[in-house]
Amino acid sequence: MTETVAVRCPACRREHRYTAPAYPCACGAPVAPRLDRDGSPTPVSHRVWQDEWVTVRCGSCGRPGEWPHPEVGCACGVVLRVAVVEGRGGTGDEEAAADGTPPTGSAGTGRTAAVGRGETSAREMAPAGGGRQPTAAARPPFRSVTIRTALDAVTATALYLRWLGYRGVRRADQRPPSGIGLAARGVVAQVDPAVRPAGLRDVECLWLTAMTESADGLYFSLAGYTDDARARADALGVPLFVLDLTGTPRPVNAPAEALAATGSAKRAP
Numbered sequence: 001m002t003e004t005v006a007v008r009c010p011a012c013r014r015e016h017r018y019t020a021p022a023y024p025c026a027c028g029a030p031v032a033p034r035l036d037r038d039g040s041p042t043p044v045s046h047r048v049w050q051d052e053w054v055t056v057r058c059g060s061c062g063r064p065g066e067w068p069h070p071e072v073g074c075a076c077g078v079v080l081r082v083a084v085v086e087g088r089g090g091t092g093d094e095e096a097a098a099d100g101t102p103p104t105g106s107a108g109t110g111r112t113a114a115v116g117r118g119e120t121s122a123r124e125m126a127p128a129g130g131g132r133q134p135t136a137a138a139r140p141p142f143r144s145v146t147i148r149t150a151l152d153a154v155t156a157t158a159l160y161l162r163w164l165g166y167r168g169v170r171r172a173d174q175r176p177p178s179g180i181g182l183a184a185r186g187v188v189a190q191v192d193p194a195v196r197p198a199g200l201r202d203v204e205c206l207w208l209t210a211m212t213e214s215a216d217g218l219y220f221s222l223a224g225y226t227d228d229a230r231a232r233a234d235a236l237g238v239p240l241f242v243l244d245l246t247g248t249p250r251p252v253n254a255p256a257e258a259l260a261a262t263g264s265a266k267r268a269p
Contacts, residue, residue, distance in 0.1 A: 005035045005082070010043065012076040020082075021145065023067050023159075028140075029060035033070055039083025044071065054084050068155045073148060144247030147222070150193040154180050156247035157191045157220045165264035177205050186264065189218040191243075197221065200228045207236045216264070218256075220249055 004019040022030035033056050053066040070082040142163045144156040158169045161184055172181030172188060179192035179202075190206045192198050198221045210217025219225075219233070220241045230253060233240050239256035241249035251257040 003032060003035050005037055007041050007072050007080060007082055009074040009076060009078055009080060010041070011078045012074065014074055014076065016072050016074065016080075018070070018072050018082055020070055024140070025058040025061060025063060025065065027058060027061040027063065029058055031056055031058045031065070031067070033067060034085040035070065036083035036085050041072065041080035041082055044079040044081050068145070079149075142248065147243060147245050147247050150180070152247065153193045153220070153222060153243055154182070154191050156243060157189060157249065158182055159247075160220075160241075160249045161187065161189060161218070163263075164259065174209060176202075176209070178202055181209075183213075183215075187216045187218060188213055189220060192219070192221040192223070194221075195223055197224045197226050198229055199226050200232055203229045203233045203236070203238055203240075207238050210238075216259075218259075225252065 004017055007016045007018045008014070009016070018035070020032040020035050022032040025031045033054055054069045055064055056067050057064045070084060072080045072082060074080060142160060144159050145152055147153050147156055161169050161182065166184040166187045169182055169184045172183040175181060176190045178194065178198075179190050182189045182191060188206070188210050190202070192202065198219060203219060203225070206217045206219055216239075218239050218241065220243055222243050224242050225233070225240055230240065232238075233255070234253055237255050238253075239251065239259050240253045241256050242252050243249055249260075251260045
């Protein structure tokens with residue numbers, strides 16, 4: 001089971017029981033960050049992209065990856081970053097050794113606990129070898145993080161892009177006119193956490209950006225799309241996804257449905 005610790009808010013002194021989320025490694029084993037029981041939570045006053053990630057080593061295969069840093073939202077409004085032991089992680093019922101190497105006999109044990117967890121790291125954690133990821137037939141079903149904040153929407157999108165087969169997901173160099181941009185090899189994606197539906201201009205700007213990058217352009221919106229935005233996306237072949245609060249992107253046009261069904265491997269040149 002994943003680890004649970006008590007987290008006390010330094011602002012209002014409320015105590016929360018926090019369970020570390022588990023994410024699937026590329027080898028298929030679930031990986032959860034090791035929580036520091038002696039550490040103190042840190043209030044998040046402002047966000048820096050590099051601080052949103054923690055390095056965790058898979059206890060089964062020993063592969064290191066970067067995962068969203070555990071956080072707790074307190075009822076008083078303070079967001080708390082939970083202390084972790086960076087570089088160490090568990091795999092449900094097993095834990096990494098103190099030096100970060102996998103426990104004896106953990107690799108190749110035929111675990112199935114991670115089946116159904118279709119994603120790996122939200123940042124670069126690609127398996128060895130070139131090219132893109134396997135087709136949809138080889139991918140487990142996608143599971144993501146619950147969306148409570150704009151950062152959760154970005155994390156869910158990054159995980160989904162990695163599940164589709166895009167490698168090296170990172171913050172995009174160019175900031176989009178609205179929302180947050182993500183990029184990876186062969187793709188640029190726009191995450192729009194606004195309460196208004198994405199409009200025609202939003203879709204056209206993404207398409208132009210993708211054209212200049214010679215990449216796929218994917219749009220992820222929490223509030224959906226206007227009719228003219230959907231019509232233009234269909235004409236331009238831009239995949240549109242809606243993020244529900246479970247963190248699962250839902251395709252809303254034919255290009256998105258095709259991408260979700262085949263993964264990016266089918267779209268490789």
